[in-house]
Amino acid sequence: MRFSVITIFPEFFESPLSCGLLSKAREKGLVEFSFINPRDHSTDRHHNVDDRPYGGGPGMVMAVDPLRRAISTLGPKARILMLSPKGRPLTQALARELAGEEELALLCGRYEGFDARLEELCPIEAVSVGDFVLNGGETGALCLIEAVGRLIPDFMGKDESADEESFSTGFLEYPHYTRPEEYEGLKVPEVLSSGHHGRIAQWRREQSLETTLRMRPDILANAPLTDADIKYLKALDRVRPGRNLHVALVHYPVENKSGQTITTSLTNLDLHDIARVSCTYGLGGYYICTPVVDQQTLARTLVGHWREGYGLTANPDRSEALGRVRVVSLLDDAVADIAARTGRRPKVLATSAKAGNMTCEQAARWLRDEPVLLVLGTGHGLRPEVLEGADGMLRAIRFMDRYNHLSVRSAASIMVDRLLGDVG
Known part of the structure; x- marks a missing residue:
């Protein structure tokens, strides 16, 4: 998959894309990145990409022309995404959808955002990584790159690793333990050392359900629950709001x-x-x-x-x-x-x-x-x-x-x- 990132700060991505699984995926050719700086497409002699907003007010607005020129350099199959708080929430389901694309173009805003005419002239989809304010779209773009990239075949090494993680199954992941078996009086749950794969699988499922019920009950409404899951949830002794x-x-x-x-x-x-x-x-x-x-x-x-x-x-x-x-x-x-x-x-x-x-x-x-x-x-x-x-x-x-x-x-x-x- 190809990620084309439109940003005035391409250096922002140097370190995150040079370590961990993203770095290995780049080396294996599973993902590739290109960076397009709108300043390189500005016709202003100072390479400005922003100006004061019509109607007054604080801050600056990213101008439409340099951004449209930058977008025109993308390939014909690029799906253009704008990181914006007004956009479709970035969920695991959306990440899976995007993982099927050949090229994603990520438009990173700064200042007070983009000239609104850009969305009328270009096929742009807005995506939000959360209901909070960031300095720019670059941080959100990194979240999207990781969420989508790790769903590409061979990215994780073991594809089942991605399938068992939080939200992949519709609810939060079960707790994990490693050596030592006991630490400061806290022991690893006995079932995990039993060697009984069926009991371990059941324990993990129940722990996922219980954690989700306690921390994020809202996502259970759309989770794929079995009859056994529902029976277990009903049986839990819990204090509810x-x-x-x-x-x-x-x-x-x-x-x-x-x-x-x-x-x-x-x-x-x-x-x-x-x-x-x-x-x-x-x-x-x-x-x-x-x-x-x-x-x-x-x-x-x-x-x-x-x-x-x-x-x-x-x-x-x-x-x-x-x-x-x-x-x-x-x-x-x-x-x-x-x-x-x-x-x-x-x-x-x-x-x-x-x-x-x-x-x-x-x-x-x-x-x-x-x-x-x-x-x-x-x-x-x-x-x-x-x-x-x-x-x-x-x-x-x-x-x-x-x-x-x-x-x-x-x-x-x-x-x-x-x-x-x-x-x-």
């Missing part, structure tokens, strides 16, 4: 369509469906908040039907879900109950279809270390005093769309899934 999340459905104080303060009536569907969501995602609890005694009695009657007698016998799963329901008078009672059970006052996370700027990603950070109470309103939404007293207000689910009127049951399901961001 979901246990820090609690839900409260508030029936007072809420608003009607005229903005007046009202108390809404309990609905059977809200009680059942949000309880099932809470159980499915392993939440810490589900609170029904209503000050009306008759409504409290109704809620407890509905729960009791499924928790005792015929309901329990007919549908044990429903009984398990409704066992998470707690009936309280006011939202403050739910907060106090969580504080008593966990030893910490929960962060109160309010919701509204009309306001709120906190993202699910920001709110999910709370869940790592402390309890969070997700507060859902009925009627036409929570009263302003509830929203103002919260620690944060979650952004509306469809905040960019004109129509944003989901049932509270649907909204609860979507919000819980987004907040936890895992596969169960």
